[in-house]
Amino acid sequence: MLLPRPTRLNRQDGYFVLDGTTGLHAPDSVADLVRELLTPATGLPLPAAAEPGPGVLSFQMGTEPGLGAEGYRLTVGRVGVRAIAATADGLRWAAQTVRQLLPDEVYATGPVRGVDWRLPAVEVVDLPAYAWRGSLLDVARWCHPLPFLYRYVDLLALHKLNTLHLHLTDDQGWRFEVHGHPRLAEVGGFRSESPAGHARDGRGDGVRHGGWYRQADLRDLVAYAARRGVRIMPEIDLPGHAQAAIAAYPDLGNDPRRRLSVGTTWGISTHVLNLEPATLDKVRAIFDEVVDVFPFEYVHVGGDEVPTEEWAASPAATAHARRLGLSRMAQLQGWWTGQLAAHLAGHGRRIAVWDELLDRGAPAGATIFAWRGTDRIAAARTAGLPVVAAPYTHTYFDWAEADGPDEPLAIAGVLPLDTVYGFQPGPVLGVQGQLWSEYLPSSQRVEWRAFPRLAALAEVGWSGPTVVDDAGVVPAPALAEFRARLAVHLRRLDQLGVSYRPLER
Ligand code: ACM
Numbered sequence: 350m351l352l353p354r355p356t357r358l359n360r361q362d363g364y365f366v367l368d369g370t371t372g373l374h375a376p377d378s379v380a381d382l383v384r385e386l387l388t389p390a391t392g393l394p395l396p397a398a399a400e401p402g403p404g405v406l407s408f409q410m411g412t413e414p415g416l417g418a419e420g421y422r423l424t425v426g427r428v429g430v431r432a433i434a435a436t437a438d439g440l441r442w443a444a445q446t447v448r449q450l451l452p453d454e455v456y457a458t459g460p461v462r463g464v465d466w467r468l469p470a471v472e473v474v475d476l477p478a479y480a481w482r483g484s485l486l487d488v489a490r491w492c493h494p495l496p497f498l499y500r501y502v503d504l505l506a507l508h509k510l511n512t513l514h515l516h517l518t519d520d521q522g523w524r525f526e527v528h529g530h531p532r533l534a535e536v537g538g539f540r541s542e543s544p545a546g547h548a549r550d551g552r553g554d555g556v557r558h559g560g561w562y563r564q565a566d567l568r569d570l571v572a573y574a575a576r577r578g579v580r581i582m583p584e585i586d587l588p589g590h591a592q593a594a595i596a597a598y599p600d601l602g603n604d605p606r607r608r609l610s611v612g613t614t615w616g617i618s619t620h621v622l623n624l625e626p627a628t629l630d631k632v633r634a635i636f637d638e639v640v641d642v643f644p645f646e647y648v649h650v651g652g653d654e655v656p657t658e659e660w661a662a663s664p665a666a667t668a669h670a671r672r673l674g675l676s677r678m679a680q681l682q683g684w685w686t687g688q689l690a691a692h693l694a695g696h697g698r699r700i701a702v703w704d705e706l707l708d709r710g711a712p713a714g715a716t717i718f719a720w721r722g723t724d725r726i727a728a729a730r731t732a733g734l735p736v737v738a739a740p741y742t743h744t745y746f747d748w749a750e751a752d753g754p755d756e757p758l759a760i761a762g763v764l765p766l767d768t769v770y771g772f773q774p775g776p777v778l779g780v781q782g783q784l785w786s787e788y789l790p791s792s793q794r795v796e797w798r799a800f801p802r803l804a805a806l807a808e809v810g811w812s813g814p815t816v817v818d819d820a821g822v823v824p825a826p827a828l829a830e831f832r833a834r835l836a837v838h839l840r841r842l843d844q845l846g847v848s849y850r851p852l853e854r
């Protein structure tokens with residue numbers, strides 16, 4: 350009952366039983382992870398073993414053809430357990446599989462007595478369909494506490510999701526500490542109030558909200574995630590969705606005499622960064638600090654929903670467009686993003702952008718995050734650019750899952766579990782589920798919206814898309830098989846106390 354479903358699994362007779370003498374043979378970083386995953390609930394010390402062999406859990410790097418960068422082979426026999434992979438990441442996913450093969454109580458956060466810690470004898474060969482299996486968490490709209498980010502990383506790893514996309518800045522909050530520009534977090538990190546109820550109702554709650562993450566704390570989070578095979582991609586969303594930054598430093602905006610406050614309503618602010626060299630220099634300096642904290646090759650520079658009215662009204666911006674020979678103000682965004690791409694390339698980084706850049710001059714080599722519909726996936730591929738499939742139709746988990754009277758307030762809806770499970774991303778770099786947090790003010794609400802739909806997307810990403818009929822619907826037997834496995838899987842989340850949305854009967 351593994352989730353995501355492995356590529357191949359053969360059940361064999363018998364069990365391997367873990368006890369106080371069971372040894373662990375693994376590279377250091379993997380051994381630490383195996384103990385972090387298994388010891389809290391089992392209490393088993395898993396002492397280091399010099400060799401694989403009887404009574405040992407062994408995780409070894411080796412060359413076995415066909416496993417790729419993240420695949421593994423796991424053999425559980427009656428006398429020992431052996432995982433082999435070409436990379437430490439493959440061994441990490443094998444460790445997650447070992448954990449899923451144990452009784453559900455292994456997910457308990459404290460010691461559990463009286464459980465037989467046994468693994469069924471199996472031969473598993475397992476590798477992912479897609480290299481990018483991501484989850485966006487918006488910590489800009491609500492500053493979710495650091496301990497929750499650790500828990501969220503654990504939940505991603507448990508589903509063999511390998512990327513946390515942290516949306517760190519937006520109109521309503523700037524969460525990344527910038528030493529060179531401290532007001533970004535200290536001023537941009539706080540707003541005077543938030544919408545009460547739905548934003549369209551136009552009421553405020555009168556409650557100040559804010560916070561930001563210290564670079565040192567983010568570094569620790571990055572290291573913790575790396576031990577689990579999870580990379581963290583930061584997003585600094587510019588030049589739009591930037592009102593918090595302009596509130597902190599008015600000279601970043603198009604009218605430095607205007608005093609803006611950090612956004613207090615949801616939606617798209619018309620206030621965007623100006624295109625002056627001094628502003629680009631500041632932005633480059635911000636990204637210099639970003640790449641210093643986040644070692645991942647990809648840096649997301651945002652670029653969604655950028656209104657151009659302020660540029661059109663600005664003599665400096667219109668003159669700049671004329672100098673560059675651009676016929677549309679919108680193309681200024683492509684030029685501006687290209688400047689950032691070049692700067693980040695100097696740091697050895699690739700940029701990721703939202704799909705609006707396709708219409709505005711996406712820099713060569715930018716990875717497109719296709720969100721505005723499945724046609725944007727096709728458009729990115731036609732443009733010859735790598736694409737992560739993140740369409741709202743299948744991956745916007747901030748949308749309600751159903752529209753019952755008990756359903757908590759959501760930005761929109763409906764995105765049912767079965768639709769997610771039937772997603773057909775096509776030939777892309779990978780898939781990603783989005784948790785924009787306008788209506789996810791608490792960690793519990795994030796979990797409610799994330800699960801079980803993120804588990805379904807994790808399976809699309811790892812096991813590959815399931816079969817669908819001509820209407821794009823998953824046939825009943827395939828859906829029943831998935832839902833049965835998911836029901837078992839949810840017991841693991843129960844042990845962890847995850848506030849998932851229960852399956853509908
Ligand atoms: C987005 O949903 N604005 C990327």
